Amino acid sequence: MSAWRCALVALFISVSLPASAILGGLPDGDAPDSPERRVDPDGCESPWAGVVSVLIGNGVFSGVVVGDRWVLTAGHVAAGRRLSPGDVRVRVPCGPLTAGVLEVVPHPGFAGYKSDRINLDDLALLRLREPLPEAVPRYPLFDRPPARGIVLTLVGYGGGGNPRDGVTVGARADTKRVGENVLDDWVSRPGQGPAAYVWDFDGPDPASSLLGGPSLGNRREATVASGDSGSPAFVRDGEHWSLVGINTFQIQLPAKPPKISVPPPHFGSGGGGMLIAPYAAWIRGVIDAAR
Template sequence: MKSAHLLTALSLLSLNPTFGQDFMSKQSEVTDQLNQPSSIQMISGKSYDPPQANYYQRFVDRIPLHGARVLAESNGNNFVIPGLDQFEDPATFDATYPAISKNLAATVAEANVDFPVASEANVVWFQTNTHARLCWEVITTLADSGEPVSPTHMEAIVDGQTGDLLSQRQIDVNNYDPSDSTQAEWGIFPRIVVNNAMGISGGRAYGAAFDAVVSVGGGCTGTLIAPNVVLCARHCGAGPGSQIVFGDNLNGGGLVFRTVQSSFLPDGSGSLLDGGDVSILTLSSPVPASVAVPMRLIDQTNELEGMLCATVGYGLNGLGSSGHNFSSDGYRWGGENIIDRYGSPASGGGGSNIISTDFDNGSNNANSIGGSSSTPLQYEATTAGGDSGGPVLVQLGGEWVIAGVLSGGTTSTSTYGDISWWTGSAVYRNAIESRGGEFGIPAPGACCFANGSCVSVFNDECDSAGGAFEGAETTCAPSPCPPPSIGACCFGSQCSDLTPAGCANGGGFFVGLGSDCADNGCAPRACCLTSGDCVVLLPNTCSNVGGVSDAADCASSSCAPPPCPEDLNDNGLVDFADLLEVLGSWGACGGCEEDFDGNGLVEFNDLLNLLSKWGPC
């Protein structure tokens, strides 16, 4: 619920507009150093703005500075609170008037939205880093798409010289109100409520670890995906001038602030559940790693269902039994859930790029997604107002990575049974990567062990198993692993994986390099004798009788049949030709093949051996 951000206390002003102007003047003291005349003026709100509010705009040389408008709304206690746009002053200005016409600028803007009706274009100063230049600000009115909670206005910034689309955002943020009967009819509320057992302290402690999750514009949540890029939801309406806050407690110290320089909307009509509720925000300056390390994203979607996920945000918070009660403590809360569905949203119509979870408490009444488990996790949680744009995270290889951004949910108070919907981010990989996001998720690779074996696992799994990880996306075919340096060492039927020297020093029997105790290498097993017979013996006993250890049992062994030395010409027969060879070698014959009994003589016993094998051999 975007309007909730208007109640975030950035600072307090009197309802008297003069005090508002004084506040704006203090915010722009640096303008005294500029050549261009600068002024702060109270202006009228637009048709799409929240009602009953005061608006202040900074002008430079009578032209509005985009992103330097402050909205202030009564909070019911005779105070107003600035919201929406924050800004940093440009250092230089390029006053070259736009070379392209306002009609062409409107055409560019309308080509990048769905259901355009009419556009209004005006010249504004648009800031990039510390430089401002004249561009077209185009406000496009949209027709009703028929989709749930659809936008009515879009803002585009078009380069006055090149016609490039520099920034785009959805600006009718006041549309998202759970008290609106049309929205309640759809049951969609763009908005961390945790289970009662986890408690408030558990929710805060869980969320504190995620430094890359940030507050966006005072009423939404986002995630740092590059040092100067934040991923958010398009319905949050964040754009140039919106404030980004880093820190786990918005009411505490040590906060770090940035402003949005430009926003990009990859796709979608603006409806919460059309699968396009994603915005990519470029910040005015990068954030050092000491403040937050950007999170990576996952580009896989076919394995999301059933995965453990984490959800983190600054929104309204509370316990599942009572919901959030429209309260927020400023802390970043977090919790876990299970992804129950990816595709079309559970319990609602919409696109095919929606991730769904439900808020379980163990009862079937709260198990809102059919076919899913009603058993809650230890850190079971759901989302609430102000969490919009925040991430749904899945863990791969020990790293939390982003799978989507929060679009909405089915209840206005986030009690047990609430369904949360996230828009998947994988389909926007090209747009996200082109702006600095990284999809280099942990990938399995070859893991080598000392016995020469190779398996494909994730890095942390390889490390915990004592292997050597060869790198993500490496394979075991062909094996990159070095030759084995150890093997099974038998002490009777007991086994240890040792080097040959280590086995010998311990008085064991070394089965061979590459053999493995995990394969029960020292238990009695098939032993192939020189006669071709198979018997079950301990490996060392088998070796002592001249045999070779083979399979686990004789039924599955590969013991070769005994050789047929009497077939001297290897034609498969013991016949007259072999008899002639024996007679031709009669007498003393050291090591000749006709000496079948190996006594150094070809004699009568050898002749009898040959005759006993007469025929096929």
């Protein structure tokens, strides 16, 4: 990693916020966008029918099916319900059906969300009371380090909006949105390999591209915002969609000359989450141990 990127990471970990909604482009951009255009069909016909809403109290979050009775989400979403898993429900769009949670299994390294850093190990598995119907997709794990520059497809149940006005439509358990961004860089654990990924939210002005690379375009580029932590990031892997990460944070990025950029979820901000590859053995071990 270059000296500039090292300095960048040191700066943006001090302004990390929980992640969430899929927020797209401007309504009056070159290719006009809207929150409604980002909505995915909420049923079995969608390739994202295994992306689920996680319901805790009045909160709506996201997760993804990784086994017959297992959903993966962010640790900061569900870890606090480890002793009361009955407080957590999962709404599965393919049906639809609402599933009860028998067990919450946070990653053992997750010690709670802190806003002054990118929180590694921010993952939790939800064990459902009953197996899911066969029609619900179970997504394979992308268990090798992804390359910088790959396109991520972000799918979640948070609110919608645009980069000028922020979130304008609240999160709903039955409204799933889809967008894309590019994996711009990794965050590594000291002495080890990459554990998290980051992107920037590029607008039409090149000055908003703080991690490099052009925008994917007003109708494709997206980021996360408050309301949807635990949403999955997918990559196309041959003929299949594979789970490459779980979105867990949004960040302010240092601009040039050095200063803190606009707050998320506006153009020039960023986001990211936990890579699946370094956690794949833990995910499979928890699932296998419960069989």
